[in-house]
Amino acid sequence: MLEFLGNLLWGKVLIALLIFVGVGFTLASRFVQFRYFGRMFRILSASQAFKKDKHGHLSSFQALLLSVAGRVGGGNIAGVAVAITLGGPGAIFWMWVVGMMGMATSFLECTLAQTFKQAEPDGTYRGGPAHYIARGLGKRWIWLAGLYSILLLITFGFGFTALQSYAVATSVGDAFGVPVYYTGIGLAMIVGIIIFGGVKRIARVAEILVPIMAGGYLLLAFVVLGMNLEQIPAVITLIVKSAFGLEPVVGGGIGAAILMGVKRGLFSNEAGLGSAPNVAAVAYVPHPANQGVVQAFSVFIDTLIICSATAFIILLSGIYDPAGASDVEGVALTQAALADHIGEWGRSFVSVALFLFGFSxxxxxxxxxxxxxxxxxxxxxxxxxxxxxxIIGLVCWGATTDLSTVFGFADVTMGLLALVNLIALIGLMKPGLRIMRDFDEQIAQGYDQPVFDAKRFKDMDLDAAAWEIEPEDLERIAGKTAKAPAESLS
Incomplete structure (x- = not known):
């Protein structure tokens, strides 16, 4: 029954809805993910992204790293390998296409999460799909917001926490021979120390861990690319030709290439699932669309960069066989491919990467x-x-237990979670476009950093306390704009 429901949701319903929302908002927003592509990178160099906020808010950059910590996981290593095994090299092309469409979906849901966030007494913010459903769709839909929260708790809070612990413990055991219960106990202790510090401590850990784990993996991928420079054009040609059935052997055919590429792109970057908006809402930004742009960049990092790194490691190796003669697949294919490039220590490196990805x-x-x-x-x-x-107990238990049934159950609840969120996104597409156009207009008028005036959106039931622009930002913005004094911005 779980398998039937999972296949129904993920094989038909959700793929259609995810593509509908991604393509629909891309067209309605005039390709917002491409129009503001340069602004995505600016967050990494802007001093405001790294500042220590004396008011206790998390920065936009911290929220970005926290979302990357969640998006980047075992799917970037094992999932890409499965997509190539079942769909052929052409699956990577469709993964790229879906990733670019997913950037628009992430912009929409994360902009909405920022818009409808609420202020907490400790100086932080809370928000996400439950909040934009309750406030954006109205009180008649508060039951749907409650349902979303329950599904979120069951899927990510309980199910996937145990599953990630299992993946980490078994990976360490396979690579280094450490018994899974030792890994489970150690992991639980570290997790406990961090989570009892709240979201601010989690964000501080992510600031350190995410650049190390993602940067280390990408550095090794660049080394592999450097060792195989002359083969890269041929691999890119293979990917594109296979995507359109122009190669004699393309895994399971063009249909499999499209299906696996779409599923891999959608599942890896989580755009449309509603998970990332919970993190996007915690940041302080002068305008909600600014965080939408930043979170679109998170999808780019996950799918267009890290998933692509895994794909090139596999396709540039001598391990992958397009004819399917090799029995190596999943994470073992990635490990074998990396070992083929740099030696046997590449297998251990993949295990360490899985550990860091799973822990984050x-x-x-x-x-x-x-x-x-x-x-x-x-x-x-x-x-x-x-x-x-x-959570601490689940980390211990998950490390030592066969979780196949748990995975099947969590797969279904995650599908239902995505279904609720996508229904809400369709209903809130007009408010999302309205916020984006306010951002567009200010950019067109010469504002370097647009400011959100919540008083102009009273009909949207916003939390006014969550949109008190900090005085120093008003001064900074006023100094950089060409058209308006600070008083008009406030």
Whole structure:
């Protein structure tokens, strides 16, 4: 039954809806992900992205790293290998296409999450699909927001936390011979220390961990590319030709290439699932669309960069056989391909990368679970502490247990989670476009950093306290704009 429901959701319903929302918003927004592509990179060099906010808010850059910590996981290593095995090299081309469409979807859902976020007494923000469903769609739909929160808690807070622990423990065991229960205990202790510090401590860990894990993996991928420069044009040609059935052997054919590329792109970058908006809402930004742009960049990092790195490592090796003669697949294919390039230590490197990716995802999953509880209660600290204890227990249990049934159940609940979010995105596409056009207009008028005036959007039931622009930002923005004094910006 779980397999039937999972195949129905992920094989037909969700792929159609995800493509509809991605392509639909891309066209309606006049290709926002391409129009503001340069602005995505600017966040990495802007001093405001790295500043230590004296008001206690998380920065836009911290929220970006936190979302990358969740998007980048085992799917970037094992999932890409499966896509190539079943769909051939052409699956990578369709993965790229879906990734670019997913950037628009992520812009929409994360802009909405910022718009409808609410301020917390400790100086942080909370938000996500449950909040934009309840505020954006109206009180009649608050039951749907509650359903979303329950599904988020079950899927990410419970199910995927145990699954990531299992993946980390088994990977370490295979590579280094460490018993899974030792890894589970050690992992649980580290996770406990971090999550009891709240979202700010999680963000600080992500600031350190994400650049190390993603940067290290990409550095090795660049080394592999450098060792095989003369073969790169041929591999790119193979990917493009296979995507359109122009190669004699393309895995399972052009249909399999499209299906596997679409699924890999959608599942890896999580655009449309509603998970990333929970993180996007925690940042302080002068305008909600600014964080939408940043989170679109997160999809670019996940799919267009890291997934592509894995694909080139595999396709440039002598291990991958387009005819399917090799029995090596999944993470073993990535390990074998890397070993073919740099020696046997490449297998251990993949295991270490999986460990770091899985660990960061556990922290991300915890935060999603905490945010789902926050929708129902913001003041019951016993509830949150109890949840943290449960997470520590799940990390220990998951490391030592066969989780095939748990995975099947979580796959279905994640499908339902995505279904709820996509329905909400379709209903809120007009408000999302309205916020984007406000951003566009200010850019066109010469504002370097657009400012969101919540008073102009009173009909949208926004939390005014969440949109108090900081005085120093008003001064900074006023100094950089050519058309308006600080008073008009406030």
């Amino acid at each position: 995802t556990i922290l991300y999953n915890y935060y999603l679970g905490e945010n789902s509880l926050n929708f129902f209660s913001t003041e019951n600290q016993n509830l949150f502490n109890g949840f943290r204890v449960v």
